Amino acid sequence: MANFSGLLSRELTVYPTGGRRVWLLFIAILANFIASYEAQIAPVLPLLLNDLNISLAQYGMVSACSVLASAVSALLFAPLADRYGRVKFLVPSLFLTCVCVYAMVLVETLSHLLVLRIILAFVDGIAVGTTAGLVRDFSPRLGRALAFGFWTxxxxxxxxxxxxxxxxxxPIFHVWQSQFVIGGTIALLSSIVILFNIADLSPKLRSRIIHSTEEMEAQNEKSPSPTDSTENTPKMREILRYPHIWTLCIGITLFLLTYMTIASFGTKLLVDAFHYDAHQAASIAKYFWLFNLFTLLLAGWISDRLQLRKIVSLTGAVLFAIYMIFFISLFGTEVPEGQMMIYTSLLGGLIGIAYGPWCALFSENAEDVKASLQSSAWGLFGFASRVVSLTVYFAAPIVVAAHSWETWLWIAVGVGVIVYIPFLFTGRGPWFRRKEEKITFTPAP
Known part of the structure; x- marks a missing residue:
């Protein structure tokens, strides 16, 4: 037990540079990947619902309850991670969710599914603020958007x-339970790797704003072993005082309504609207995520080179709105599988162009308020995104049952774009000029 506790208490008193920094950034990204992978259920959703005789509306209620548990968890643990360190909360949560994933193979009723998904979601909610905080810790601003592209x-x-x-x-195993055995095993092995490699920055290092690795290398030479201070303990209410932090959170989470729909009901949507088989739908849906990842990295790299977050994100949002007019028009038609792979790829890619630079924008805006409150800011984002996703789980099945998937996507796109674009203007930072802005905040009373 003492050795395990020691693994969770590793703190770096000198900022890592070179390959060491890149490795720690990779471990943080891997942790976020595993936390997200452990919660996956959409690829087997059609099979699971049929096998357990659960309706889409009933599943929507299960997902809503689990999302609410995750929202509470994200908001609860994020400020604790800022105060006591990210690793102490992240690593145990990864192992606990592994247990929940394996337990999914035992689910036989709606009540079993409800209880297990709530437990898994509550534990899994810890990962948002902790991993985002670690990515910020190990990514200077000159590479922040690309780093958060990888985090995504x-x-x-x-x-x-x-x-x-x-x-x-x-097609080999034929049963939905196989995916949870595979997922639990991959997650368990990865969690062991993370346990032995992950580390925190010391509180004093976490309180610094880092613009470049060269800057920190110079700081390390001057002061190789900074002494941490217990003064000025970070408190989440400090980040909650600033309206633009709220508007950035609300705007992006509403913009991601379409993304959340694909994440929650992607295969089900393709099966219902285009009559693909379950394994075909899963195979098509993967291209949404593949091209989304590509554009997240590309847009992040461009945003870092220009040091312009808002204009790149705005470009992606406008292109997404235009493209969705075409994509939704496909509903009710017969689309060959190969063409649908292209269409879903483009949809995911345009969302990535908007979202990647936003991550850097939000991180930097929160950092300018108080650098040591990064997990708290991302915990707020985690809470907001999960509350908004409740809309998907509650409203989507109702709208689909009464109308169609086409109607629901029109609602999701309309609300997302109309709110996100004006809210993006509230973020602090340049639009068209490469310029370091010194932003001064007046503390709220």
């Missing part, structure tokens, strides 16, 4: 991987 590989890459795995193995 967690939910995006895990969706792609889970759909690809289901498309490959379901």
């Amino acid at each position: 590989f967690g939910p995006v890459g895990s969706n792609f991987f889970a759909n690809a795995m289901a498309g490959w193995t379901l």
Whole structure:
């Protein structure tokens, strides 16, 4: 027990540079990927619902309850991670969710599914703030958008991987339980690797704003072993005082309504609207996530080179709105599988262009308020995104039952774009000029 506790208490008093920093950033990204992968259920949703005789509306209620548990968890543990360190909360949560994933094979009733998904979601909610905080810690601003593009590989890459795995193995094993055995095993092995490699920055290092690795290398030479101070303990209410932090959170989570729909009901949507088989739908859906990941990295790289977050994100949002007019028009028509792979790829890619630079924008805006409150800011985002996703689980099945998937997507796109674009303007940072802005905040009373 003492050795395990020691693994969770590793703190770096000198900022890592070179390959060491890149490795720690990779471990943080891997942790987010595993946390997201452990929660995957969409690729086997059609089979699971049929086998357990659960309606889409009933599943929507299960998902809503689990999302609410995850939202509470994200908001509860994020400030604790800022105060006591990210690793102490992240690593145990990974192992606990592994247990929940394995337990999914025992689910036989709606009540079993409800209880297990709530437990898994509550534990899994810890990962948002902790992994985002670690990514910020190990990524200077000059590479922040690209780093968060890789961080988004967690939910995006895990969706792609889970759909690809289901498309490959379901024709072999034929039962939905196989995916949870495979997922639990991959997650367990990865969690062991994370346990022995992950580390925290010390509180004093976490309180610094880092613009480049060269800057920190110079700081390390001057002060190789900074002494941490217990003064000025970070408190989440400090980040909640600023309206633009709230508007950035609300805007992006509403913009991601379409993304959340694909993540939750992607295979079900393709089966219902285009009459593909379950394994075909899973195989098609993976291309949404694959191209989404590609554009997240590309847009992030461009945003880092220009040091412009808002204009790149706005471009993606506008292109997404235009493209969705065409994509929704396909509903009710017969689309060959190969063409649908292209269409879903483009949909995922345009969302990635908007989302990747936003991650860097939000991280930097929160950092300018108080650098040591990064997990708290991302915990707020985790809470907001999960509350908004409740709309998907509650409203989507109702709208689909009364009308169609086409109607629901029109609602999701309309609300998302109309709110996100004006809210993006509230973020602090340049639009068209490469310029370091010194932003001064007046504390709220």
